[in-house]
Amino acid sequence: MSIIAVVNNKGGVGKTTTSRILAEYYSIVKNERVLALDMDPQANFSNRYLKMEIDPYQQEGRIPPLHSTYDPNSPEDRDWDGRSSIAGIFFGEMVFPYTTYIDTLEIAPSHSSKLLLAEAVIREEVVQKVYDQLSKFLTLDDVKNSYDKIIIDTPPSKGPVTISVVRAATDLLIPSIMEPQPIEGIYGMIHLWKSETLRRPENRPLNLLGVLPNSYDRRGIIHKDHYDSLKNEMPDYVLESKIGRRLIYAEADADGAAPPSIFMYPEKNVARQEVIYACQEIDERMNANV
Numbered sequence: 001m002s003i004i005a006v007v008n009n010k011g012g013v014g015k016t017t018t019s020r021i022l023a024e025y026y027s028i029v030k031n032e033r034v035l036a037l038d039m040d041p042q043a044n045f046s047n048r049y050l051k052m053e054i055d056p057y058q059q060e061g062r063i064p065p066l067h068s069t070y071d072p073n074s075p076e077d078r079d080w081d082g083r084s085s086i087a088g089i090f091f092g093e094m095v096f097p098y099t100t101y102i103d104t105l106e107i108a109p110s111h112s113s114k115l116l117l118a119e120a121v122i123r124e125e126v127v128q129k130v131y132d133q134l135s136k137f138l139t140l141d142d143v144k145n146s147y148d149k150i151i152i153d154t155p156p157s158k159g160p161v162t163i164s165v166v167r168a169a170t171d172l173l174i175p176s177i178m179e180p181q182p183i184e185g186i187y188g189m190i191h192l193w194k195s196e197t198l199r200r201p202e203n204r205p206l207n208l209l210g211v212l213p214n215s216y217d218r219r220g221i222i223h224k225d226h227y228d229s230l231k232n233e234m235p236d237y238v239l240e241s242k243i244g245r246r247l248i249y250a251e252a253d254a255d256g257a258a259p260p261s262i263f264m265y266p267e268k269n270v271a272r273q274e275v276i277y278a279c280q281e282i283d284e285r286m287n288a289n290v
C-alpha cells in the first residue's frame with residue numbers, strides 16, 4: 001500500500017487539484033481501491049466528494065455530513081455525533097471513511113476546528129504523538145487490507161500536521177507553479193524530505209516522486225525559464241510532465257461540475273491526456289522506487 005503525501009507549504013499551487021487528480025486516476029482509471037485523506041482545515045478536497053456542512057460554532061469552519069451508517073436510535077451509536085473526520089485520530093476517535101460517487105474511492109474528510117487544534121501543537125513530543133496516531137491508523141489491518149493507495153492532501157504549512165503526514169508517508173509529491181514564490185516552497189519541502197530521510201530506518205525510505213509543475217503556461221517564457229533552471233539544478237527531482245493552466249481544472253472545482261471528474265471527459269480531451277501522462281510518470285516513479 002502506497003501512502004502518497006501531496007505537500008507544499010505555499011497555498012494555491014495545486015495541492016488539492018493534484019490530490020484529486022491522483023485519487024481519481026487510481027480509482028477510476030486503474031480501478032484501485034483508494035482512500036483520500038483531507039488534512040487541510042479548509043476542506044476543499046472533502047468538498048469535492050461530500051456535502052460538507054458549516055460548523056455551527058465557527059462560520060468559516062467545515063464539518064463532515066452525517067455518516068450514512070449513523071443511526072441515532074441505535075444504542076451502538078449513542079456516544080457518537082454521527083460525523084467522522086480524519087482529524088478524529090488526533091483525539092482518539094474512530095475514523096469511518098465515507099463512500100463517494102466513485103465506487104472505489106472513499107474519503108476521510110477534514111474537520112476545520114479539530115485540524116486547527118492539532119496544528120496548534122508545537123512541542124516535538126506532541127508532534128510525535130500526532131504522527132504516531134496517523135501512523136497507527138494507517139497500519140491498522142483494516143486500512144492496510146482495504147486500500148491500495150492512500151492520497152493525503154495537506155495544509156499550506158510546515159506545521160505538525162504536515163510533518164506528521166510526511167512521517168507517515170511512503171511517497172512525496174510536490175506540486176508547484178513555476179514562479180519564484182512557490183518555488184521557494186519547493187526548497188522547503190525538499191529540505192523536509194531530506195531531514196525525514198535521515199530520520200528513517202533504511203527499510204522504510206521516503207520516496208520523492210518529484211516536483212510537478214502546475215498551472216503551467218506554455219505560451220509565456222516565465223514558466224519555461226523557471227522550469228529549465230529548476231530542472232538543471234535538480235534534474236532527478238523535477239517531473240517531465242506538466243499540468244497546464246486551463247479553465248477546465250478550475251471548472252472541475254465547482255459544485256455540480258459535469259462530468260465530475262477529468263477522467264470522465266472524452267479520451268481525446270487534451271487536459272485529460274496531459275493529466276494521464278502526468279499520472280503515468282508519477283506511477284512509474286513510484287514503482288521504480290519500491
Ligand SMILES: Nc1ncnc2c1ncn2[C@@H]1O[C@H](COP(=O)(O)OP(=O)(O)O)[C@@H](O)[C@H]1O
Binds near residue numbers: 044
Ligand atoms: N492547472 C490549473 N489550471 C487552472 N486553475 C488551476 C490549476 N490548478 C489549480 N487551479 C485552481 O487554482 C486554485 C488553487 O488550486 P488548489 O489545488 O486549491 O491549490 P492548493 O491546494 O495548493 O491551495 C483553485 O481554485 C484551482 O481550481
Ligand SMILES: [Mg+2]
Binds near residue numbers: 016017040044154
Ligand atoms: Mg488545498
